[in-house]
Structures are given as structure tokens and as C-alpha cells.
Amino acid sequence: MEKELLHGALKPGPDCVPIDELGRYADGALAPQERASVAAHVEACANCQAELALLRAFTGATVRDGERDAVRNGVTRLRQRESEIFADARHEGSARTKGPFRAIRPALSLAAVLLAVVGSFYLFKSDAPRLPSNVGRETEAMRSLTVSVRTPVGDQVEAPERFEWQPVSGAVRYHVALMEVDRRELWAIDTSDTSVTLPAAVRRQIVPSKTLLWQVKAVGAADAPIAESGVERFRLAPR
Amino acid sequence: MDVLSDEQLIAQYRLAPAAERSRPLVEELFRRHQSRVVAWCYRLTGDRTQAADLAQEVFAKAYASLDAFRSDSKFTTWLYVITRNRWRDELRARRARPRETSEASIDEVEPTGENEALAALEARDARAIVRRLMADVLDETEQRVMTLHYGHEMRLDAITATLGLTNASGAKAYIVSAKRKLNAAVKRWKKNSSTAP
Numbered sequence: 180m181e182k183e184l185l186h187g188a189l190k191p192g193p194d195c196v197p198i199d200e201l202g203r204y205a206d207g208a209l210a211p212q213e214r215a216s217v218a219a220h221v222e223a224c225a226n227c228q229a230e231l232a233l234l235r236a237f238t239g240a241t242v243r244d245g246e247r248d249a250v251r252n253g254v255t256r257l258r259q260r261e262s263e264i265f266a267d268a269r270h271e272g273s274a275r276t277k278g279p280f281r282a283i284r285p286a287l288s289l290a291a292v293l294l295a296v297v298g299s300f301y302l303f304k305s306d307a308p309r310l311p312s313n314v315g316r317e318t319e320a321m322r323s324l325t326v327s328v329r330t331p332v333g334d335q336v337e338a339p340e341r342f343e344w345q346p347v348s349g350a351v352r353y354h355v356a357l358m359e360v361d362r363r364e365l366w367a368i369d370t371s372d373t374s375v376t377l378p379a380a381v382r383r384q385i386v387p388s389k390t391l392l393w394q395v396k397a398v399g400a401a402d403a404p405i406a407e408s409g410v411e412r413f414r415l416a417p418r
Numbered sequence: 419m420d421v422l423s424d425e426q427l428i429a430q431y432r433l434a435p436a437a438e439r440s441r442p443l444v445e446e447l448f449r450r451h452q453s454r455v456v457a458w459c460y461r462l463t464g465d466r467t468q469a470a471d472l473a474q475e476v477f478a479k480a481y482a483s484l485d486a487f488r489s490d491s492k493f494t495t496w497l498y499v500i501t502r503n504r505w506r507d508e509l510r511a512r513r514a515r516p517r518e519t520s521e522a523s524i525d526e527v528e529p530t531g532e533n534e535a536l537a538a539l540e541a542r543d544a545r546a547i548v549r550r551l552m553a554d555v556l557d558e559t560e561q562r563v564m565t566l567h568y569g570h571e572m573r574l575d576a577i578t579a580t581l582g583l584t585n586a587s588g589a590k591a592y593i594v595s596a597k598r599k600l601n602a603a604v605k606r607w608k609k610n611s612s613t614a615p
Contacts, residue, residue, distance in 0.1 A: 188548035189569030208490040249466040253456035333557040
């Protein structure tokens, strides 16, 4: 009963933004008027906010420690099946059915297997996650796009004393900013550590029910940003 | 090739007539994203075999639909949309197979509790009331977990993994806490409604 009631209450509504359009909104690819309309809906819609949260988690995904084996296994299998993938696509009605690769498919299959073997060598020759030498921008992003924050996130019983996050490989310093909900910066600091202590004057600005934002950016040796966290929200719980 | 962006790779691929398109361009494009897609599929399914199968379907669909890619979007976003839609297709297919209904059901790990006020809401009022009270009393993560679990019918373990929740009980703890808060808020709302002039 409760489950059905909540499902009825929380399922997406007819006015929810279709996922393709939501993706273009996230990419900043909508025309200004369209963008304003979508923004107004998203601001008030938990469903579209949840969809955007998943999209951002996907685009900022890094392989976590507990999933390395599964991902390694899955990528190896994908590379072994590359011929099937392209064949499956042809079954879906692609115009490529009559392409010149049909005649040399066995050779391509052999090439795919060889590539998988070579790729696996580069990927897994040590314990640390490695990538092939011909990786592109996105593969690099996969490794270091996101800083995972530890605390604070969500409602807090006490005003937080510290901001903490997970280390990022290659970072020489972290830039931490505390902001109002309109993104106006209240306080910022650079540190080489993976936590900072909030000064008393800053903690005094954390009052019950007031939502604040914070973000960490990891900066590499070339003094260029190499990763950043999402903009995290927290507040001191209402009293 | 490795200095080209994803979108530039697709543009180059499209420049050639369909019969002469270079598959290495697409292979390079896909290889950049294989780890991302497999990791995401693993978070959704919790199973490495299912994750590899789902990822294979995603890339096959992406290859078949490459002509539909709009160059004003990012390829990663487009790939997410395909992944999400394939996963939903898979869930629908599972629900249609009776033997697998319990596996796909959101009941499997449904936290139970005494939320009598919440359960007693009239269905016709529930949508507006629940949404308003959720915005008032739940924090952002609680709202998100409730919406994904009940509104989008995502399993709790998939929510825990995709949102990267690191607390001991993952999404389940957020559901229990959210329902408790929501139940208390419904009680207050009923009390105020009954005493209003």
C-alpha cells in the first residue's frame, strides 16, 4: 500500500523533460528560451533532478577500487566481442551492411583479438590502473575527473568542523570553496592535504536550516585543474 | 587520432560516404568509453556477466545510431542516454518474464517500518502532499534516493552504487530515514489540516 502510494506520488509526470532534451540541457546545447523553460521545470522537479544526478554521475564516473576486476573483465569481453557489436548494429538496420568490411571480417576479427591482447597488456601489466598509450581526452577524464567528497553532505547535527575528500592521483594541491546557494563565495582556501579545518568565523556563518554549497578542485603539477567534485550541499539541521 | 575529441572523431567518420566509413575511428571512440560504460552497467546490475552483456548492447546501439548523434551535444551525454534506455528496456523485459519478477521487483530489499500516517494518505492527495513535504523535510540525498527508488523503480543496491553512497547501509538507510521524517511530517500536516478553520 505504502509502496504503491509512493510510486504514484513520485513517478515522473507528463510534464517531465524527456531524457534526450535533459541531456542537451546539461550540455548547454539548448536555445536560451528552451533552456529557461527546462531550468524552471528542473528547479521544481525531483524526478528531473534525479535524472540529472545520474547523468552527472555517469559522465564524471571513475572506476572504483571494488569494481576494478569487474570492469577489467567487462572491457576484455567487449574487445573480444567487437565484431559482434558491429554485426549487431547492422542487424538494427544500419546502412553499413554492405560496407567493404564484410569481405575482410575474419581479418578484422583477428585484428580485434590482437588489439584486445595488446590493450590488455598495457591496461593490466601492473597493479595500478593503466591505460593504453593511445588514450584520448575522455579516457584521461575517466581516470581523474571527479574528486569524491567525504563530508559534509546533507543535513548535519553540528556545524561541520572540517571538509574532507578522497585524494586524487597527481594532485599537488586542492582548492576548496564554501559558497552560498547562489554560488557567491563565502570562504576559500588552498591546501595540499585532503581535509581543511573551518575557521571559527566561517563556522559561525553555518546556521540552522541554511543550505550552503562547497566544492573541491584538484590542481596538478602544471598548475592546471585535473579534477573537481560536484557542488555539494549541506546544512545544519533545523532545530 | 588520439588528439581528436569524441565529437571530432564522429564528424570525421560521417564525412566519408556510408560504404567507405572507417571503423577504426569508431573503435577508437568506443574504447575511450568502454570502462565508463562497463562500470556503470556493473553498478546497475551488480553482476559482471550482465554488465558485459548490457555494455555490448549499448555499444551496438550506439554504433547503429551514430548518424542520429547531434553535434551540439557531448558524446558522453548521448552514450548515457543510450545506456539508460537500454537498461530500462532490460528491466521491462525482465518484469515481463514471470520467473524473474522477484529479481526485478523493488520489493526485494524494501525496508519496512511503521509509517501509518504516510500509508493512510488518500491516493488522490498523495502526489502533491508527498512532493511538498519531501521538499520541506528531506535533505537532497534522501529526496534523490526516494525519487529513484519509488519514482524510477531503481533497486536500492543500484542507487547505492550509481550515486556512490558510502554509508554502511547505502540507499536503504536513506529510505528508512526519509520515510520516518515523511511520516512525521504527514502527521503534522493532518493535525494542522484538522485544526484549520
